[in-house]
Amino acid sequence: MLELVIISALNGILYGLLLFLMASGLTVVFSMLGVLNFAHAGFYMLGAFFGFQISKWFGFWWALLLAPVVVGLIGAAVERFALRDIHRSGHVAELLFTFGLAYVIEEVVQIIWGKDPVDYRGPSSLDFPAFSIFSTNYPSYKVFMFAISVAIFVALLIVIKRSRIGLVVQASLTHPQMVAHLGHNVGLVFTLVFGVGIGLAALAGVIAGPILQTQSNMAASLIALLFAIVVVGGLGSLAGAFVASLLIGLIQTFAVSLDGSLASLFGPLSPNAPQFLIRNIWTVTIAQVAPIIPYALLILVLILRPMGLFGTRET
């Protein structure tokens, strides 16, 4: 039991950190540009597939370096040449545009790499167990993922809180006009933030690809989860996104490893009890319920605390 708890906790935190790499870009872009980027998970997927392709040609380390940069540049181009014009047509048009973009990205990935999962592996130099807990070997690739995610998180924090560009970004979040009047190029800041946010999502794709499945449907299921994280954490709050990512990562990982059900708790349903639907509810395992939990949490948060856990303004 202890073994299960420790391993699940490690995996859950790791999954949460990956989610944060994606959610951080999404939440900052949202609070800055007012654009909820539906294609964000699509760029995560592009990161994974670019990572796969580049690591096939040049090796994993080049992929780690190049794929986020390339995808980030694509993202910056999307902001500069499309979103900026559509901004005038309002938020609904922007959301629709990114929705269409997500659809097109999925189609393109399917055309180029097919619908089946690709054989994306991590570097062979990290192909050894880092340490073992009880009888489980913990792969060193996962330790490496940990290190990268934490490093990015710390770097992001330092840049935003300590550097000059971070100050401008923070100011543009709340007072874009004022920042523009002070002589800063707000448009450039927006493009930069959008590109970096997408680069981070792509980085998450590159490092998560070998562990999770790299497949053309990996984005569609993820975007709703990211929305849930962003709302639960509070729109525009990086700290909130961090806590919510870890929370949802842990909850999902733990839930998947448990298969308790009402039936196992209270014993099987008596044969003369009503069967329809109740039978389903009685026998469903916690593992099966796991995918629902984030959305249930989303709805609960919206009812009880509409600004999210750490948000300062109401969603």
Place this chain on the structure above:
Amino acid sequence: MTELLSSAPISRAVHGPRLRFYAVWGGVAVLLVAFPSIFTSASSLTTFSLVGTAIVFSLSYNILLGQTGLLSFGHAVYYGIGAFFAVHSMNLIPQYGLPISLPFVPLIGGVAGLLLAVVTGWISTRRAGTVFSMISLGIAELAVALALILTDFFGGEDGISTNRTKLPAWFGWHFGPQLQVYYLVAFWVFVSALAMYALTRTPLGKICNAVRDNPERVQFVGYDPHVVRYLAFCFAGLFAGIAGALAAISFESANFTDLGWVKSGAVIFSTYIGGTGIFVGPIVGAIFFVYLSLSLSDYTSVWQLYFGLLFILIVKYAPGGIGGTLLMHRLPLRVGRLGVVLKTYAIAAVPTLLLVAGFVLAVETLVHHTVNANEDPQIKAFGVSFDASSPMTWITALMLMLFGYILGRLTWRGVTRAWDEARTIASERGVPS
């Protein structure tokens, strides 16, 4: 609300519009009745059932998107619930010998959609805009996950099937033949479309538009935007449920994918492409969407990609959709410049088509190399065959795109100029746009 209406001068002198109203809807009714005599094949009647269902679904979606400004990513949930309740009632009615015949089943589906919308709508319509969209997506994910857990009701991955002919007959009709199903679907499409049109003419419909455009002002006038959005959401749920039930009657089955992501995406596409600004927009969009999805797949294997790109282009360059763009041309028509505008279109169309042809050629060649690389390089797309392995194909594609782009930029400037002229004349003469 009554004062608001009676004080408006519209209530007098309505004979012209009223006549037009009866003429249009009467014409539609006649057309629907006559349709089977024109297109006699069973497959065209089946296609009509598909189109009719899509029309009701898109119109119901436009109550949210076009009229109230709510972008929902989970509208298929209400469609799916309608479909499942319809299927279950079609199974239960013969089992318990209830005196309900098939034409009333869409009502059951509609009520199911309405009740679900009543429950989920209150929280999701608290805020408009992005938050509403996010919640709708969350609810959609929740619904699909639940559908796969509650297998007694949703039938798991296989879904639930039924037999529509087992229900009590309706004046001798058992709805076995496609023609009888056609009339049922056509009747409900007509009634639903008429009801939704009527809804846009009610004070509620007008307040919905006001909430879309400026919720703060509406609040000052004394309406609660949340309640208005909620009511619109409930109506949308009702008609989506009817559409789902109609689909269930045509297919005699319901599946968890009816609630899912693909269905929700399709209704966004068809509604927006048709145009959210005018009532017939979603109808045009639904016909266009069903037609494209049935016919494009014969021409190319990657029609979804073209479809997605078309959608993006419409969002960027023609936010009014097909309907809105056509409507826009009333302005040059009124000032007598339509001919000039159309002429510039004809000129701009040539390089644009070259650009598109080059792009399609490049995509199809790429598809050949990635998807079926080991097959015969002589490939065929849109009825044209070419050799995908030859470098000439690539050069042709690149040249077409390059020249199409350069000339396209020049010729589209002419279009902009013609429009500017038309607008200037219109504003000089004081013609409303």
